[in-house]
Amino acid sequence: MKMRKLIAPVLGLSLLLPAAGAFAAEGTTADYNPELKTRAIQFNMGSKMYMVNGKSMSMSIMPVEYMGTTYVPLRYLANNANMKVSYDKATSTTWLDTGIQRYEFWVNSKVYKVDNMRKGMNDMVISRNGHVLVPVRWFADNFEWDLMYDKGMITLTKTY
Incomplete structure (x- = not known):
């Protein structure tokens, strides 16, 4: 029972x-989703070495801190974020092509253009040893990358 x-x-x-x-x-x-991929770009303050998805690479200039803002070399960042950078020495203009939009920068300026529309940023674009550096926070915010700082390590990650 x-x-x-x-x-x-x-x-x-x-x-x-x-x-x-x-x-x-x-x-x-x-x-x-097995089709999604994460890209991680890591820069070390005071080092010309950086990593992309765990693979070590070198660059000819290192990230810098200037007036309380952390800057990274635009060319190395953009090339590893599937963007293209070009520079016109005669006008001192740098272009960043994302494939969707085109950004135009000038050294020592807080003004930039996106598809010919003027915009402003909190910190200016700077140049060191012939390289254009952008504020890493600006890059992360504008292109929707996650940004983390840890003891001199700058990590940008994005899932596509």
Whole structure:
């Protein structure tokens, strides 16, 4: 008799368990997409070495801090973020082409253009040893990269 009283609840629960498992799995699989890729670019203050997705690379200039703002070399950052940089020495103009928009910068200026529309930034673009450097915070905010600072390490990450 006791066995019969247990059969109905056990049978009922056993029918619900697969549905609960499928429901839980649905929540996790919706968050996981094997086609998405994360790119991580890391710069070290005081170093000409940087990393892209764990691969060590070198550059001819290092990130700097100037007037309380952290700057990174635009060319190395852009090339590893699937963007193109060009420079016109005659006009001292730097262009950044994202594939969707074109940015125009001038050294020692807080003004820049996006597709010929004038905009402003909190900190100016600077130049060191012939390289254009941009505020890393500006880059992260404008191009939707996650930014983290940790003991002189600047990490930018983005999932595509």
